[in-house]
Amino acid sequence: AQSVTQLDSHVSVSEGTPVLLRCNYSSSYSPSLFWYVQHPNKGLQLLLKYTSAATLVKGINGFEAEFKKSETSFHLTKPSAHMSDAAEYFCVVSEGRGSTLGRLYFGRGTQLTVWP
Amino acid sequence: DAGVTQSPTHLIKTRGQQVTLRCSPKSGHDTVSWYQQALGQGPQFIFQYYEEEERQRGNFPDRFSGHQFPNYSSELNVNALLLGDSALYLCASSLNQGNIPGELFFGEGSRLTVL
Numbered sequence A: 001a002q003s004v005t006q007l008d009s010h011v012s013v014s015e016g017t018p019v020l021l022r023c024n025y026s027s028s029y030s031p032s033l034f035w036y037v038q039h040p041n042k043g044l045q046l047l048l049k050y051t052s053a054a055t056l057v058k059g060i061n062g063f064e065a066e067f068k069k070s071e072t073s074f075h076l077t078k079p080s081a082h083m084s085d086a087a088e089y090f091c092v093v094s095e096g097r098g099s100t101l102g103r104l105y106f107g108r109g110t111q112l113t114v115w116p
Numbered sequence B: 001d002a003g004v005t006q007s008p009t010h011l012i013k014t015r016g017q018q019v020t021l022r023c024s025p026k027s028g029h030d031t032v033s034w035y036q037q038a039l040g041q042g043p044q045f046i047f048q049y050y051e052e053e054e055r056q057r058g059n060f061p062d063r064f065s066g067h068q069f070p071n072y073s074s075e076l077n078v079n080a081l082l083l084g085d086s087a088l089y090l091c092a093s094s095l096n097q098g099n100i101p102g103e104l105f106f107g108e109g110s111r112l113t114v115l
Helices: none
Strands: A003-006 A010-014 A019-021 A023-026 A032-038 A044-050 A056-058 A064-068 A073-078 A087-094 A104-106 A110-115 B005-007 B010-013 B019-024 B031-037 B044-050 B053-057 B064-068 B074-078 B087-094 B110-114
Touching (some): A003 A087, A003 A104, A019 A110, A023 A087, A032 A064, A044 A056, A044 A064, A044 A073, A104 B031, B019 B087, B019 B110
Parallel strands (some): A010 A110, B010 B110
Antiparallel strands (some): A023 A073, A032 A087, A087 A104, B005 B019, B031 B044
16 A cells, blocks of 8 residues: 655745755555645646656755655755745655556645745 | 646535536646545545546545546536535646656646535
């Protein structure tokens, strides 16, 4: 079974300081992992994805994540937070390829607040 | 290029009623998935349609049903509404590429309130 645990429901940082959003996953298969962002009253937007290529994945808006199989983690980081980064972030696992692709398992989300 | 569009954006129903939500996928996409996002929770998979057939289904009762049309658009129907069905319903489209993981594009959702 696939599941995702986001270790923090809320994270607050000051603008210009680093961001760390933590995620652990459980998967019976070789997983695909994603981070999505959801701004208020907006749809979910893909930040980045890991699909068994390079373990350090770079995404949009300066975000990156590192896949660590030994720790079953996929933490999201950004060197310097911006006010526009304030949003809800979801760590997501997908078990499969082909016909099973599209069934995503979402974490409960981490609300990121950025203080000026 | 229009992304994923959903309608209506907001609606209010009473218990026992039925609702139909609609989704038009991103141009060129052939697969539509539906998710339910309760307040304060992550989205949960309802089902996925490809080639006008339900290909996968999550842990939702039969009151939740869907349809995909030849133009790849899709509908989500919920019968006998319960208070607990109040949520944001998200549609996501993708292109079936066999074993290559593709990206899901999400619409902004339909917010259903059941009174």
